[in-house]
Structure formats: structure tokens, C-alpha cells
Amino acid sequence: MTIGPVFDSQEELADSFHTSLEQFKRHFNKEESCVEALYTAKWPNGYRCPRCSFSQCYTIRRRRLPIYECGSCGHQTSLTVNTIFEKSRTPLTLWFQAVYLHTQIPAISAINLMHLIGTTYKTAWLISHKIRHAMTQSDSGKRLSGLVKINCAQYGRPYNPTIYRHPQEHPLLVGASLSLEGSLTHLKIKQVPNEHLVEDRVTPLGRDAFIYDHVDSRKSMVTSNILKFSPMRDRQLLSVAKHASLWINSTYCGIGAKHLQAYLDHYCYLRNHNSPFSVHLSRCASASVCTYKMLIGKPDTGVVPRPITLIYPQLLNKTPYLVSC
Numbered sequence: 001m002t003i004g005p006v007f008d009s010q011e012e013l014a015d016s017f018h019t020s021l022e023q024f025k026r027h028f029n030k031e032e033s034c035v036e037a038l039y040t041a042k043w044p045n046g047y048r049c050p051r052c053s054f055s056q057c058y059t060i061r062r063r064r065l066p067i068y069e070c071g072s073c074g075h076q077t078s079l080t081v082n083t084i085f086e087k088s089r090t091p092l093t094l095w096f097q098a099v100y101l102h103t104q105i106p107a108i109s110a111i112n113l114m115h116l117i118g119t120t121y122k123t124a125w126l127i128s129h130k131i132r133h134a135m136t137q138s139d140s141g142k143r144l145s146g147l148v149k150i151n152c153a154q155y156g157r158p159y160n161p162t163i164y165r166h167p168q169e170h171p172l173l174v175g176a177s178l179s180l181e182g183s184l185t186h187l188k189i190k191q192v193p194n195e196h197l198v199e200d201r202v203t204p205l206g207r208d209a210f211i212y213d214h215v216d217s218r219k220s221m222v223t224s225n226i227l228k229f230s231p232m233r234d235r236q237l238l239s240v241a242k243h244a245s246l247w248i249n250s251t252y253c254g255i256g257a258k259h260l261q262a263y264l265d266h267y268c269y270l271r272n273h274n275s276p277f278s279v280h281l282s283r284c285a286s287a288s289v290c291t292y293k294m295l296i297g298k299p300d301t302g303v304v305p306r307p308i309t310l311i312y313p314q315l316l317n318k319t320p321y322l323v324s325c
């Protein structure tokens with residue numbers, strides 16, 4: 001699957017969505033049809049009480065969205081509880097349009113979403129990040145495996161020949177599973193935390209942390225190159241990282257370090273999943289709650305440092321992956 005083309009302007013991007021968006025809006029034009037689809041997404045095998053797992057309930061329709069009361073323990077829940085939709089006052093019809101637009105190639109900026117669904121910029125921005133939160137959670141459960149290649153790359157300043165890190169330079173690690181024919185089958189692009197950098201260079205410990213976090217090393221043959229200017233770097237991975245940067249810059253006009261990882265995860269999600277809308281909706285309905293406070297409270301690096309003890313055990317166990325620099 002390819003993610004291109006990168007659009008020349010936001011107007012061109014919005015136009016490309018117009019026809020298919022209108023068809024989508026006609027299909028999900030009422031809250032009732034959205035409730036029905038979300039019910040199937042949340043409970044694909046029928047209602048299940050979150051407290052006692054009982055399978056029968058009473059439906060109470062006094063509010064905007066139905067309340068489901070367990071026929072056994074009386075516990076009340078709704079379709080949006082414990083999902084990215086929780087406590088949102090935005091109608092489901094608009095939420096559905098936002099999910100649809102974010103899962104189309106090449107996606108949409110918050111300002112274009114604001115105009116298309118008629119919300120404030122803050123609401124559009126929050127909805128966008130909640131959808132990306134669901135995408136990140138969905139992809140975090142799948143590790144790279146098989147033939148795996150890892151390369152260093154960067155977002156931001158395109159070329160910095162010095163050994164010092166430029167403030168606009170954000171070192172990345174790009175990892176991909178490859179088919180026997182050499183095409184990418186699953187992609188991950190991750191920011192490298194400061195603790196795994198010496199100026200703009202990724203340390204071997206940073207590479208090992210990436211493998212620990214994102215590769216099923218029991219089922220993988222891993223090759224890596226983390227040397228910034230090495231001629232042995234993988235051209236395919238470098239090209240993907242460059243395209244991710246172009247996509248972020250053309251769609252979102254550039255992103256700072258704090259939220260960069262969410263956009264990188266969004267790019268990888270679009271490359272990794274060519275799924276129907278119902279599957280994307282199921283992922284949104286199974287992702288955990290994400291609030292505005294959580295998003296703005298993230299550390300500026302966009303990377304949550306992990307305890308060093310999480311990294312060392314695997315290194316000491318001499319797992320069977322092969323690493324080269």
C-alpha cells in the first residue's frame with residue numbers, strides 16, 4: 001500500500017475528500033444510524049455487561065445516547081464509556097465524519113476538519129488527537145517480526161553535517177517488517193528520546209530499546225544501521241522516513257517535538273491498515289479514554305522515558321536477534 005500523493009495545498013486536499021465524504025455523510029446522516037454502528041463496533045458479539053459480563057440489558061432512551069442497564073446487576077453504561085468518545089458533546093455524526101477523514105489518505109488537518117464538520121478549532125484539534133490516540137494504541141499491540149530492518153532517520157532539518165544536534169532536528173528510528181520480495185509489510189517510526197542520543201546520533205542502547213519495545217525478537221531476524229551518514233543505510237527505509245516528513249509538513253504545516261510521535265504513528269497507521277470504516281470504528285471503540293489534559297500534559301520531547309531496567313533484561317538474556325551497525 002502506498003500513502004501518496006502528498007498534496008500541494010490544503011484546498012486540493014479538501015477537494016479530494018469532497019465526493020466520498022458526501023457519500024459517507026448520506027450513509028451516517030442521523031445519530032440513530034451512528035448509534036447502531038457504534039453498538040456493533042463496541043459489542044460485536046452482542047451486549048456484555050462491563051461489570052458482570054451478563055448478556056442481557058434494558059435500553060433507556062431518555063438522553064441523547066441510550067443507556068444500557070444490565071439485567072443482572074443493574075450496572076448502567078453507554079456506548080461511549082471508556083472510549084475516545086467518552087464525555088464528548090460533539091454529535092456522533094460529526095465524530096464519524098472525523099474518523100472517516102482521518103483514515104483516508106492523505107488525512108486531514110485540524111483546521112480543515114474544523115471547516116468540514118463545523119466545530120471550533122479546539123474541538124477539531126482534540127477530536128483529531130483522540131483518533132490518533134486510538135491509532136497509536138491499535139498499532140502498539142503489533143510488533144515487527146520476520147525479516148526486520150531498522151535505520152536511523154530524522155524529521156525536521158533536512159541536512160545537518162555537524163556533529164551537534166540542531167534544535168529543529170528530531171532523530172528517528174524507522175523499523176519495518178519485510179516480505180520475502182523485500183516490500184514493507186509493517187512499519188514503525190519512533191522518536192528517539194534524549195537519553196538514547198549523543199547530540200544527533202542514536203546510541204546502540206537506543207537501537208536496543210527500539211527492538212525491545214517494538215520487535216518480536218523471538219521470531220525475527222533483525223538488521224540495523226544507526227550510523228547517520230553510512231552509505232550502508234537502507235534506501236527504502238530512508239525513503240519512507242522522508243515521505244513521512246513530507247506528509248506531515250504538507251498536511252499539517254510542520255509539527256513540534258511534543259506531538260510529533262502522534263503524527264508519525266498516524267502515518268504508519270495509514271500505511272499499515274487498509275481497512276474498511278467499520279474496522280477503524282472498532283479500534284476507536286476499544287481504545288482507552290484520552291483527555292485534553294492528558295494531551296497538553298505530555299512532556300515536551302513527546303517521548304516518555306522508560307526505566308533503564310526495562311531495557312537491560314533482554315540484553316542480558318542474549319535473545320536470538322542479529323544486530324549489525
Ligand SMILES: [Zn+2]
Nearest residue numbers: 049052070073
Ligand atoms: Zn452486570
